[in-house]
Amino acid sequence: MKRAPAVISTSVVLFGIWLSLTLSADSQEIALGVVVSLITAVATHGALTGDLSRLLKPRKCLATIEYVFFFLGQMIKANIDVFFRIFRPVIPIKPGIVKAKLTLKSERAKAIVANSITLTPGTITIDIIGDEIFVHWVFLPDGDVHIKTQSMVDSFAVRLENIFE
Amino acid sequence: MSFISILAHGLTGLGALVLFASGLGVFRMPDVFNKMHAGTKATTLGSVLFLVGLGLFEPSWMPKLLLIVLFIVLTNPVSSHALARAAHNEPSEKPDNLIIDDLADSKGGGQ
Numbered sequence: 209m210k211r212a213p214a215v216i217s218t219s220v221v222l223f224g225i226w227l228s229l230t231l232s233a234d235s236q237e238i239a240l241g242v243v244v245s246l247i248t249a250v251a252t253h254g255a256l257t258g259d260l261s262r263l264l265k266p267r268k269c270l271a272t273i274e275y276v277f278f279f280l281g282q283m284i285k286a287n288i289d290v291f292f293r294i295f296r297p298v299i300p301i302k303p304g305i306v307k308a309k310l311t312l313k314s315e316r317a318k319a320i321v322a323n324s325i326t327l328t329p330g331t332i333t334i335d336i337i338g339d340e341i342f343v344h345w346v347f348l349p350d351g352d353v354h355i356k357t358q359s360m361v362d363s364f365a366v367r368l369e370n371i372f373e
Numbered sequence: 374m375s376f377i378s379i380l381a382h383g384l385t386g387l388g389a390l391v392l393f394a395s396g397l398g399v400f401r402m403p404d405v406f407n408k409m410h411a412g413t414k415a416t417t418l419g420s421v422l423f424l425v426g427l428g429l430f431e432p433s434w435m436p437k438l439l440l441i442v443l444f445i446v447l448t449n450p451v452s453s454h455a456l457a458r459a460a461h462n463e464p465s466e467k468p469d470n471l472i473i474d475d476l477a478d479s480k481g482g483g484q
Binding site: 290 | 391394395397398401402403404406407409410411413414415417418433436437439440446447449450451453454457458461468470471472473474475476477479
């Protein structure tokens with residue numbers, strides 16, 4: 209049973225979703241929720257979340273919480289940035305697509321980096337080819353754009369490495 | 374008026390304002406990738422603020438609304454990637470104002 213941790217993680221997450229959707233403490237509903245989430249997790253081989261048990265270690269748990277707050281801060285900054293850009297009479301743009309290297313191995317981590325970059329100030333991810341990520345800037349930074357892009361990608365990648373490896 | 378109620382009004386109002394800015398951004402930005410910037414970031418935070426504010430009005434809806442928030446935060450960027458990638462693969466959609474385009478260079482080198 210190599211897949212057991214992943215299946216259990218997935219069924220715990222699914223059961224949490226079940227609880228917040230039904231919002232009832234009725235024992236029959238809860239029993240049905242446990243059964244349904246277990247069946248779904250076994251049927252999908254735990255593909256939804258993977259093994260979450262290592263997140264229970266205090267260090268990884270702290271790293272995850274830190275990442276969430278870092279991400280939320282970046283997201284709010286991004287919106288302030290978009291907001292002040294849009295209401296200018298002439299929108300200041302200097303667009304460009306720049307590539308950067310991704311050192312992360314896990315496909316899940318790559319997807320999280322790409323999603324995070326899309327929601328942070330001035331950048332969206334266009335594509336990932338192999339270990340290269342292509343980022344679109346609405347306003348290219350001054351100086352060497354490749355170094356700036358790499359350090360922006362790394363600020364996410366380093367934090368995710370703490371969580372995933 | 375309680376503090377929670379004021380906070381709820383503030384959050385829904387701010388969410389609506391951010392969503393308005395997002396719509397205006399999609400209208401005003403000159404090309405497809407820059408439109409994507411306004412259409413992804415601002416709609417995500419706008420919906421999050423609006424739904425959390427709504428949850429403060431009706432605390433019993435909060436768990437379901439938080440699920441919707443999680444779903445929006447996870448899926449909005451994915452749809453933006455799909456659109457941006459498709460736009461980059463379509464030559465007629467390609468804006469001519471790009472100062473640097475590494476993706477086209479690396480595609481051209483691969484062929």
